Amino acid sequence: MKSLTLAAGLSVIATLANAETLTVYAPDYFGSEWGPGPAIKTAFEADCDCTIEFITGDVLPRLTLEGERTKADAVIGLNTDVTAKARALGLFAPHGQDTSGLTMPVDWQDETFLPFNWGQTAFIYDNTKITDAPTSFDALLDAPDDLKIVIQDPRSSISGLALMLWVKAIYGDEAEGAWEKLAPKIVTVTKGWSESYGMFTDGEADMVLSYTTSPAYHIIAEDDMTKSAAIFDEGHYFMVEVAAQLSTSDQPELAQKFMDFILSEEFQTIIPEGNWSFPAKLDASKMPEKFGLLNLPEKTLFYSETEAEALRAPALEEWQRALSQ
Template sequence: MKILPALAFLATPALAEVPVLNVLTYDSFTAEWGPGPAIAKGFEATCACKVNYIAAGDGGAILSRLKMEGAGSEADVALGLDTSLVEAARATGLFAPIAAQPNTLPVPFADTEFQPYDWGWFAFVHLKSLENPPANFKALAASDLKIVIQDPRSSTPGLGLVMWVKAAYGDEAGSVWKDLADNIVTVTPGWDEAYGLFLKGEADMVLSYTTSPAYHLIAENDDTKTAALFDEGHYMQVEVAGKLKAAPNPELADAFLAYLAGTEAQSVIPTTNWMYPAQSAPLPQGFETLIQPAKSLLLSPTEAEALRQKAIEEWQAALAQ
């Protein structure tokens, strides 16, 4: 039977839908100024697919959402957990093994389920005009400087801070927090609020990253800010991505993780996420002005999980007095 041209489309299979990769991540990653848009555009050019970001606050919110949704999560990839949360994420049983990718972190890092994509050192950022910035937590506690920090129960930088104190001082951490308590102006739910208060002049220093001054220098041509170099060492945040076992598009998830580790995606990180790339990549002019800690502190995921609750309780006890 001859098919009329006008009706021919009725006899042909429907065009295949473009596959969608769902990436559960944090708000700032997906922002127009964050790394998400450029990474999505670059990956889409290689995959004939669409990247859909699902924003969920920060790393703690990502983990909470995964726990709530379980195997019913629509996400293929979770991006934005860090090493303080990795063991709790692993314990959910929701993550699948992934192909190992090399990295150039300052400390050894290898994991069968979580792939690093960026890292940074936590630090207290302040104006360069600040006289005699403290060289460690004890000097900070002995000063009359006012600081803004983030809540470790809701913020990955806040959690990084309590792990920093714990890694540096061990059993003395509770005592250090007691001494620091009167320096703390306020505790905010997340990084944005804390940094905003610092920029408004509400505090002398704010918990952030050694790389934060690079943003002001490169994006704003502002060289008035720096970070205090602490002689106990600086705790690292290593941000990771992983593939969900129930990923609707597991092959796309694998391809995305491989792309995330490549030069094209890694080169986006320094001036969008304002962190160091996990792979060796050229850094933009301005990064050479940043402080360079002589000692990197990082608890393993299992150590961090074992100490996390105690570290938070020590912080809570000191601030409750």
């Protein structure tokens, strides 16, 4: 009798434990009504007796502040430009996924950070106003100075940082000179992507620093074909977002389940129209048809996390010098 009660009690505890919450830290855009978060939450919860709670905000500063006491079981939405700092915190456990079949233009072998979507930086323009958009970064630098662009600050925005590394990847030691040539075309440098893109749609600039996938939003959601990405011969800089699980998690099994879910088709098909970017592992035939209308580059440029971390400070100084003149 006693053991029966005990068994009943244990099974109650077990169900309670099953219904527990997986806490995932994510950037603000990710968890919002208009990000991929809600769809991912629904899909994951359909398959387990649990709930996902997205805690949104700046993921890296938050983890740093909280350290080992963090409530996070997993994080999603970190960018390779900050993964070196994140890795140094020593809070993560291996994701345990096979990353050999990824549909990304770069090879990925990281055992801690699992990519879930990617994109490439590009300048977006209105193809009804510009008919002869530059076809290379060189051509952009040589374009007349009345071709105006708006970009983001590498000190406050991920896309701005990617542009700085893009220029560095193309021009190397000549990067400072390239920035000097670009300077007169820059209308302004904004804090984040939103301000830039708003200024571009208001007609303040001819081109805006954004992503090759940006026109997909206009094509699919607005049925607007007027926005195009200028494709440059030198190649485009690769940006990837990653997820990871925490070794400090009190729900390691659930966290692992979430890691297993990320590369699944169910998760990956949410990405194209949920995050307006490319899924890390999805066959081209499963992509929304209209993504086929996008202009895409043939060549991809990318710095590994350690290279990017080493280049960042000197490249920033170059950038500041060139644009301060």
